[in-house]
């Protein structure tokens with residue numbers, strides 16, 4: 001059965017439509033300063049990435065899942081067959097350092113274009129991509145590092161000769177990093193010795209590169225308790241310029257339900273030599289810069305997985321013959337009609353498709369906001385973009401990852417019992433995507449972050465500004481688009497009412513309602529993207545436009561009404577559950 005399925009095809013035309021027509025990236029100096037974004041220039045770049053994803057990464061996806069990573073008796077970890085060669089190719093082709101600023105030795109591409117490429121690579125092989133990006137993250141984390149330390153480590157992270165890790169989580173300290181126990185003891189020469197155990201460290205050990213650079217959060221001996229006393233350190237597996245292994249060992253590789261080709265390790269630091277990056281006690285603040293990028297990237301990966309799963313499911317139901325289409329008798333040449341003729345099958349696929357397209361636009365729009373916030377020459381544009389990033393990072397991270405998991409499960413459903421067997425390859429998407437809701441700050445924590453830090457902190461000002469932007473876009477819809485404008489206006493009324501409720505609510509009620517508010521705002525943001533897609537497409541009526549419009553209308557009737565449900569659900573009295581004893585659950 002696997003042999004008949006189409007392999008992944010990167011949606012280059014769709015990406016170009018979003019970048020050039022919907023987001024109009026060519027209008028922004030923050031983007032065009034670094035890159036010619038005309039279609040003639042962008043297409044070859046995207047097609048090159050598409051080719052690498054389709055031909056080098058996609059064929060390794062199932063193999064990597066089956067083989068997984070192995071910790072050898074000497075503590076070293078091996079990745080699945082083919083990963084090392086593909087990694088070397090990725091480095092040679094330059095796919096690993098696209099967003100790294102040119103001053104640090106990278107390509108300095110805008111985030112919005114890099115995100116489009118990240119989507120293709122993650123569609124093809126999510127596990128593989130867990131090892132990449134360390135040039136960019138390294139440059140970010142080492143921006144304020146001692147120049148000699150930067151010189152020793154950053155160039156090799158950027159070139160892809162070495163890979164980094166983000167070592168924060170400990171067995172007893174996940175969301176609450178203030179509980180961490182890893183300690184750093186100062187040495188006379190200004191270096192530190194670190195001791196402690198970290199868990200769930202992606203790429204903690206592997207055979208892709210000779211050295212691994214761990215960015216470790218730890219508490220300097222005598223530092224205050226809690227999150228205020230945490231500092232950021234660079235701890236290499238092998239100290240640069242020497243061949244002496246440092247006191248860093250992999251204790252085990254986590255046995256995971258998915259992402260099995262990504263080595264997620266428990267790491268022991270035993271008197272390991274390390275160096276402080278930046279000022280003491282600023283570690284969490286520094287790491288959160290990286291986390292915000294990682295959360296945006298989570299949204300991109302969510303799109304990637306949903307797209308790939310949808311392609312597989314659509315390919316399957318177009319070929320699989322079962323039953324008769326409604327209203328058809330049995331006199332056809334084939335013994336049965338393809339599943340795609342069944343209305344319920346179409347409903348499922350359209351539910352996925354009508355999510356994936358605006359989700360792609362939202363993830364790319366968010367990446368564009370980062371370009372604007374960092375590089376626009378206009379201060380008003382920079383400030384406005386920074387506000388959007390603040391408000392919408394939890395949405396892009398959490399709502400897209402939740403909906404992507406649902407999309408993957410629905411895609412699996414299209415295979416019936418064949419979806420439950422490994423050989424069809426569809427169940428891997430659900431297993432791999434599951435991680436997105438759990439890590440980089442679990443989604444429940446994202447909801448609290450959205451409401452407490454983004455909505456309540458500025459008394460809803462940033463939220464209202466975003467709603468006004470959506471309102472203005474709806475007003476531009478030409479006559480005849482009531483099937484989009486009316487549901488969007490209803491959703492805006494509901495989300496404004498929900499925000500007013502939260503702004504006046506008691507803390508328990510805020511905590512209870514946060515998740516529904518986040519989901520609702522995510523749906524409104526996706527609806528906004530549909531409005532922009534329809535506006536961008538309206539001038540050019542052709543078959544593709546007709547299909548897009550049908551998808552937009554489907555979203556308005558299928559997904560968007562959940563906003564009203566969320567509003568009703570979140571305003572229920574939290575006191576009913578908060579007064580119950582823990583045994584009631």
Ligand SMILES: Cc1cc2nc3c(=O)[nH]c(=O)nc-3n(C[C@H](O)[C@H](O)[C@H](O)COP(=O)(O)OP(=O)(O)OC[C@H]3O[C@@H](n4cnc5c(N)ncnc54)[C@H](O)[C@@H]3O)c2cc1C
Pocket residue numbers: 165166167168169173174175176199200201202203256259264435438439440441442443444445448
């Ligand atoms: C595949 C994978 C790769 C990972 N890679 C890395 C890595 O490279 N580096 C690294 O440092 N870590 C990594 N992690 C760890 C990941 O970041 C943590 O698992 C995550 O932060 C959650 O912590 P926890 O697992 O301890 O869950 P907990 O903190 O125990 O949370 C459990 C649940 O309780 C909820 N919760 C917790 N606190 C609150 C609160 N205050 N309010 C409301 N709800 C709350 C959460 O939403 C969650 O649903 C990885 C994890 C996985 C699965």
